[in-house]
Amino acid sequence: MTDATQDAAPTRSRGRRIARALGATAAALVVAAAGTGAWYYQRLDRNITTFAPEGIASSRPPAATPAPTGGRPVNILLLGSDTRDDGNNSLGGGDAGVGHSDTAILLHVYADHKHAVGVSIPRDTLVTVPPCRLADGRWTSERTNQMFNSAFTVGEFENGNPACTQNTVETLTGLRVDHTLVVDFKGFAAITSAVGGVDVCVPNDVDSHGIHLTQGRQTVSGQQAVDYVRARYGLGDSSDIGRMRRQQAFMSSLIKKVQDQGFGLTTLLPLADAATKSLTVDPELGSPYKLAEFAQSLQDIQLSDIQFVTLPWRFQGARVAVVEPDASILWNLLSQDRTLDGRTTDTGTGTVPSTSPSPGASPSPSATGSATATGSATGSSDRALLDAPVTVHNAAKSGGLAGRTALALRGNGYTDITIGADTPTRRTTLIEYAPSRRAAAERLAQLYPGAELRSAADVDGVVLTLGQDRALADTLDALNGTGTDTTGAGAGADADGSASPGALPSSIPSGIADNTRPADTDLCDDLSFG
Template sequence: MAEDGTSALPRARRAARSGQIRHGKLHHTHPIANALKLVAVAVVVVLVSTGGVAAYALQDVLGSTKPTVHLVQLPGHTATPLPSAPEGETVGEVNMLVIGSDTRSGQAGYGDAADQAASSGVGNNDVDILLHISADHKNVSVISFPRDLEIPIPACPTSSGGYSYATDKAMLNTALSRGGNEQLGLQCAVLTIEKLTGLNIPYAASVTFAGTAAISTAVGGVTVCLATPIVDNNVTPNLNLSAGTHTLVGGEALAFLRSRHGVGDGSDLGRISNQQVFMSSLARQLTSSGTLTNPFTLYKIAKAVTENTVTSDTVNANFLLGVFQAVRATGLSNMVFLQYPTGADPDNPNRVVPNEYAAQQVNQALLADQPIELSGTTGDGSTVEPGSPSTTTPTTPATTGTGSGTSTGSGTSTGSGTSTGTSTGAATTPPTTGSTSTVTLPPSVTGQTAAQKTCSKKIQY
């Protein structure tokens, strides 16, 4: 359910859209946290390259870190050795899950009864984003998973020392609360996405409302384009933004990212494409400004993420330095933001399920570490800015693989990738690992590259 108790799909469009595992161990190490991909990885620069400032920043920042969690593997998954990244070197392939918690507990401005009733305690994983960096550091994929996605959730370690029950079909955003605390809830979210995609995900982070607001303030605000006005009284603070360009800071940036009623068709799917407008703008802003070389700005970012973020014990300074170097080398045109493909749940029109055919294409590409190329639109909540390239093609595409055709799975699929079946999780026959051929996803998969300038929009009925 959404913040106000409504479903993911607005009423006007519902009819049209037809074993156990080992217990996770808590560790009290001192990593530098990662919250919003390109923002958080920049933190490392100040800690490794600025002498006296770095010494003070390191001591102060590490003093605000939270307990971390040791991620365990699903049955049948083999943990691969984690790449090391000494100063001056880079990591290999990276799979990292970043979730946003919707808990109101301890969040300034959310203390009234209505907010506490909406989400308190551990909260829900309201945002789920997988960061995939290819082993050769030539491509980055950022996959957003809808909060209302109905998928299997495995048994997860809990704070009581036992396990939560496994569920064949449940909303993705319930995974965080199953752990009993924010550390083990993060573990459960990772296990759930691993089960869905087939990937091993050795890195993870969870950020709160306060963290998102603090990070946007630390970077000096994020400038976004609005094709239509955005008005939403269901977020805090209320949004009333005119069409045009706005620089969003603090609580207003958070409200923009949380808004459903003000963008797209009013659904969580529209919200995801609106969030991609923000994330791609942030990526362009960081790579074209002096943010990444300003030690004082980076110190503020470091404080913001460590005070408001929980991470796995694999996320440390050397790892983040490697990620930072890898992302910088990728280039904006080879950084793809996409929504995990879904269709209407045949059992519940208020929910969505994986689009079996298109989801398998995404899973296979990730498992084989292949570049991804989009062929669809930017999504219901955004549109290409006038004068900006409309293509989502990478700057140096390799031999293009097939992204259309007919699926022989349990769902009925058309050449465009539309499926009426549900996905049972990971792809079972991925291409050969290390393949450099580009996978062109079906037009049903929405998203954009970081190089594309897009504007948020509201669909008018």
């Protein structure tokens, strides 16, 4: 095993973009093959590169405490390097030089190790970069109002400065980063090839900046996979926000592919080899045994129990500003090991205040049906209705509406939710159901006054097709209880708009709900912005 040498590069990289953190998740999930034989162990051990621990800040947030059930939450920072060194220019183009970390995902694994949420941090987010260590041992001064991806370039190390980015994330979030993994273009391409390709959906033909993609569903690997997650121009408004949505969809598909293939040696050995070659990791993960042990702890997480959310954001000129108090609420939820709707994963109970109906009364959410919780005191018969499978389609042409609705339904106690592809525009909402699911459909209709109920023999479970009567403005009204919060200062906010320490929301903040993508969302849904 070798420590990464961090000699300063002679010149700064000139605007090269898009680091690939996505393959790091596959590495974390499947490197458990590492212990199958001493010879293979030694091979993987030689593959792994670690970054020097001296650059990790001495003053850090405390480590998470174990849950009453015995498990402990884990925060993993997945980064990418868009360096063109070491042959990466054949995949990304450009010249050799310092890489950037233009893709960053903080993966929070809950204490039960059966649920996870990945928080995407836009590369252009304006943040405070704390003091970071240089190659000669000196430390920089704190710098405010800096682009997030600049932290990786501090010191102009040939292999980047992951310790500085880790320090920056801990300063931004108040969460302790337990592990950091970095992957480059070559490693990402190798991982996608090792799993036999990854299913993706291209929103439209792309022929720009050396990237050529054809519209539609397809399986990509190697160069095509790199192109898919790099593509920005010619899609939506060509912003990084839309690209992050496609990267989240890609990561979901990659995880699904690995889980579908299973964890047999035929899958794991080539994948472990590809993954370890691609990784630079923190010292605590710097051996095949440690990586295998860590990966083993993640294998019970199902795709339906993973969500992605983009850090609440808004454009600030050409850059991205953090939206408060939504961002602070997000960090508070994760620090308390709560799901995005404020619930605990061990019991399914929530602390988000709800508007509970009086006995015998029906819930009365606003027109979207993305209602506040109707209360946790449900009988066994009602529990069975909430367990019915529900598929959500967006026919309102309101971007992200299906994902927000799924999040709200989970907050109302529904457990089996699938997000389907967008469908042709409808004016009104439709609830279709298998004949045996009539009671479940009627229960769901309580949340959607005015929705059409229709029995359909070809439907499995209940299908909710959201019409234009469930448009975005009404969704935000429902999420805020009595109307859209135009001030941006929701429950638990301090005077400056940031959330009070430990504050939990009284409803799902729009900055979280609008930017959430469940991992089991249809491949072709919600892939562009603008």
